[in-house]
Amino acid sequence: MEDHHSTIRKYPDAPRPAVGAVVFKGDAVLLVQRANPPSRGMWSIPGGRVRLGETLQAAAEREILEETGVVIRANAPVLAFDVIQKDDRGGVKYHYVIVDLAADYVSGELRAGDDAADARWITAAELVGLTVNPATRRLLAEQFKFGK
Numbered sequence: 001m002e003d004h005h006s007t008i009r010k011y012p013d014a015p016r017p018a019v020g021a022v023v024f025k026g027d028a029v030l031l032v033q034r035a036n037p038p039s040r041g042m043w044s045i046p047g048g049r050v051r052l053g054e055t056l057q058a059a060a061e062r063e064i065l066e067e068t069g070v071v072i073r074a075n076a077p078v079l080a081f082d083v084i085q086k087d088d089r090g091g092v093k094y095h096y097v098i099v100d101l102a103a104d105y106v107s108g109e110l111r112a113g114d115d116a117a118d119a120r121w122i123t124a125a126e127l128v129g130l131t132v133n134p135a136t137r138r139l140l141a142e143q144f145k146f147g148k
Contacts, residue, residue, distance in 0.1 A: 009037075015082070015095045020047030021060040021103035022144065023072050028121035029146060030105075031136070032067055035117035038085045038094045043122070044133040045100055048115060060101050068119045070108040074101045079139050100139060 009016070022045055023030040032046040048063035050056065057074035064072050077099050085094040112119040122130070127140070127147040140146040 010093055012095055015097045017050040018048060018096045018098045019050055019056050019060040019063060020045035020098055020100040021064045021072055021074055022078060022100055023103045023105050025105045025121055028123045029140060030068060030070060031120060031122045032116035033118040036115050038083060039133055041131065042133045043130045044136045056099055056101060060103060066114040067116045069111040069113060071106040072103040073106055074103045076102060078102050078143050081135055
């Protein structure tokens, strides 16, 4: 299954839509450590690909449950951006168009699942010492005044 999953992601014929969800619980934000390329090892907003016929909100709710075990209610988009990674010859190895949504924590016990190597509720103080995806760090600082 992992090999099939990897071939779907690499060298796409079109950009792949994806979502993330910015979820706070108390004074901590939900982050995952990526287990797979293109951001393997980095901490970021949890999320994943949008399936055909799925709304952004439904995709975010499904992906966060699969990746973290947490049930959320997804709200409005807060950021849209591209992740484009090219190979040594200039070919597009990955191209995602990601829409991050604000979301409310509903329930669930946190666990790392699906594409996550780890999942945690991270405080602003803990954020400083982590290898965080630059887009995630910028989003948290600018939109949510978190980790500044």
